[in-house]
Amino acid sequence: xxxxxxxxxxLINDPESIKIVATADEKGNPHCAVKxxxxxxxxGNLAFxxxxxxxxxxxxxxxxxxxxxxxxxxxxxxxxxxxQIKGKPYKYFYTGPLFEKFYLAAREKWGPDSELxxxxxxxxxxxxxxxxxxxxxxxxxxxxxxxxxxxxxxRRTKIQNSKSxxxx
Amino acid sequence: xxxxxxELTFDQVAKKYPDFPRTILxxxxxxLRGVVLTEKALERAKEEGALFSGIxxxxxxxxxxxxRDGTWVLGLETYLQQLPCxxxxxxxxxxxxxxxxxxxxLDGLPRPFAQDKNVNQSLDAHGLPTxxxxxxxxxxxxxxxxxxxxxxxVPIPKYYCKKTSRGIPMSExxxxxxxSSLAITVLHCRFDQEKNLGDPAKAVTCKFCFYATxxxxxxxxxxTPESLEDIYETVKEALKEEGRWTSIHLVGGxxxxxxxQNGAYPGNLPREIVKDTSNFISRDKxxxxxxxxxxxxxxxxxxxxxxxxxxxxxxxxxxxxxxxxRLKEAGLSAYNSHIEVWDxxxxxxxxxxxxxxxxxxxxIDSILSAVEIFGxxxxxxxxxxxxxxxxxxxxxxxxxxxxxxxxxxxxxxxxGAYTTFCILWVGQGSVFYAEKQKxxxxxxxxxxxxxxxxxxxxxxxxxxxxxxxxxxNFLDTDLARIDHA
Ligand code: SF4
Numbered sequence: 249x250x251x252x253x254x255x256x257x258x259l260i261n262d263p264e265s266i267k268i269v270a271t272a273d274e275k276g277n278p279h280c281a282v283k284x285x286x287x288x289x290x291x292g293n294l295a296f297x298x299x300x301x302x303x304x305x306x307x308x309x310x311x312x313x314x315x316x317x318x319x320x321x322x323x324x325x326x327x328x329x330x331x332q333i334k335g336k337p338y339k340y341f342y343t344g345p346l347f348e349k350f351y352l353a354a355r356e357k358w359g360p361d362s363e364l365x366x367x368x369x370x371x372x373x374x375x376x377x378x379x380x381x382x383x384x385x386x387x388x389x390x391x392x393x394x395x396x397x398x399x400x401x402x403r404r405t406k407i408q409n410s411k412s413x414x415x416x
Numbered sequence: 417x418x419x420x421x422x423e424l425t426f427d428q429v430a431k432k433y434p435d436f437p438r439t440i441l442x443x444x445x446x447x448l449r450g451v452v453l454t455e456k457a458l459e460r461a462k463e464e465g466a467l468f469s470g471i472x473x474x475x476x477x478x479x480x481x482x483x484r485d486g487t488w489v490l491g492l493e494t495y496l497q498q499l500p501c502x503x504x505x506x507x508x509x510x511x512x513x514x515x516x517x518x519x520x521x522l523d524g525l526p527r528p529f530a531q532d533k534n535v536n537q538s539l540d541a542h543g544l545p546t547x548x549x550x551x552x553x554x555x556x557x558x559x560x561x562x563x564x565x566x567x568x569x570v571p572i573p574k575y576y577c578k579k580t581s582r583g584i585p586m587s588e589x590x591x592x593x594x595x596s597s598l599a600i601t602v603l604h605c606r607f608d609q610e611k612n613l614g615d616p617a618k619a620v621t622c623k624f625c626f627y628a629t630x631x632x633x634x635x636x637x638x639x640t641p642e643s644l645e646d647i648y649e650t651v652k653e654a655l656k657e658e659g660r661w662t663s664i665h666l667v668g669g670x671x672x673x674x675x676x677q678n679g680a681y682p683g684n685l686p687r688e689i690v691k692d693t694s695n696f697i698s699r700d701k702x703x704x705x706x707x708x709x710x711x712x713x714x715x716x717x718x719x720x721x722x723x724x725x726x727x728x729x730x731x732x733x734x735x736x737x738x739x740x741x742r743l744k745e746a747g748l749s750a751y752n753s754h755i756e757v758w759d760x761x762x763x764x765x766x767x768x769x770x771x772x773x774x775x776x777x778x779x780i781d782s783i784l785s786a787v788e789i790f791g792x793x794x795x796x797x798x799x800x801x802x803x804x805x806x807x808x809x810x811x812x813x814x815x816x817x818x819x820x821x822x823x824x825x826x827x828x829x830x831x832g833a834y835t836t837f838c839i840l841w842v843g844q845g846s847v848f849y850a851e852k853q854k855x856x857x858x859x860x861x862x863x864x865x866x867x868x869x870x871x872x873x874x875x876x877x878x879x880x881x882x883x884x885x886x887x888x889n890f891l892d893t894d895l896a897r898i899d900h901a
Pocket of ligand 1: 621622625669
């Protein structure tokens, strides 16, 4: 199975990082949802809690597991480090130890009237670093002419001059 | 399409209906062919807490299993609580085995498993040849079958190991069904009391039914304050397992006894009088005994939940309006009464008890009254799909059967009630089992599921208590999972 790099694993395990699940409906319309409970399982799969049976995310995930469609997970740390993980829904749990663990965590966070429909397990197939600086370097290398001319990397001297003009 | 002619294989059906989810197709096929566990799989069930051996003099019970997407695996009935150990299936059963540490459903011939004690015993339950004759009957097979679906077990509820304060095993008081539901057997079906044993033609039990056999008889004729307290304690204990339960269902057969001519209910009369159904049959208050017992249980549950309306559905007989109103007052949220077979002549032939007490129109009228009382979408009925094809009087072609069932679904949906269907299961103890009735083709159920789901969408009806995890027998309600948003 595809193995996620350590940096991504740390980001997933960081409770303060933001996690977004992107799915598509029958017609291909995208849908994104922020998820609170997200974890990496021992077997290398990712698991996250889905609150509502009737949410657009849940419905799209059911369709994805039925018809082998991909979903995308984005994780962004406090410092802006961002990864995008492409994968396929592998399992959906609504009973058993994994579900119970998530359910109790949701109860603790949201109180006794909280709802949790199930836990989705996603098998990662591909990961991409989407951190701004990393992507910029990649794009500059791949498409050197797709840049604005007033970027400092294009007009380095001029910008340094103008800076010194201002400071003078 | 002729019944016998050109039945498509699993792969052919999958290819013909690419928009039909594979796991639901597999669910139908497991129901038709059955599933047999290897010793390794049984061992795994034990390790994962899915096997319950707390009931004395009965073999260990498997709680159940799910496909990857959470769809319930059918075909395991011979391992499940209280169900008959023999059934008529179609072809070879699937084998459930452990491969590379995971549980897999294998599609292949059972011969490579001839040495497996459990497979061997289960083949017998499927009416298939066991080890001794397997060599002659099953052709030589390479390997152990193709792994077709990964599945996982559902753990036994935690309350199953407990007893009530008066020492009754809680597993016998409230029965856990499917992954997320609790079922309370309110009463035993009375239709078998009129059964003329040995002459299936005269029986008034529904011909596909084995629930009406003495095996399923409730020990007590009536709920007492003590047995209601058992229910209270058991539900309380069950709900300690957080996140496990999503609905409660009152189940049982039919008890047409109404009020006795002297004004007393069966529960207050001597046994000899109670035994004779004819003492109680009155069109004024038919099924009163059943309603009385339902109300006792509902009030017990109301006390537990502390609310007027409680998350309970009754799967019950057809009740007149006044009785339905009393059930609503007692907190009932949803009502389900099974019409079983839509065609008028076949209804009378297959469900003689329902036809006698008090006919098809009476059952239809009751369902329609229930919609006025419980609201659109909170009332449903069920068909046993495949029964209408039974020989010799059933439909001769799949198309006729399909047309009749879809007509039923459309009629009720137009009137605010939802129709579901279950796959015909020919279990030991039923008239159909004795008659060696056959199961319909896989494709028939695909067409039905798609048709019923379209009707549900057309009339914008909710699946409510009967979705894939609350009452997992069905196929059309499984399909509804992608329409919830
Ligand atoms: S299916 Fe018919 S015979 Fe069986 S329990 Fe129900 S009413 Fe009784």
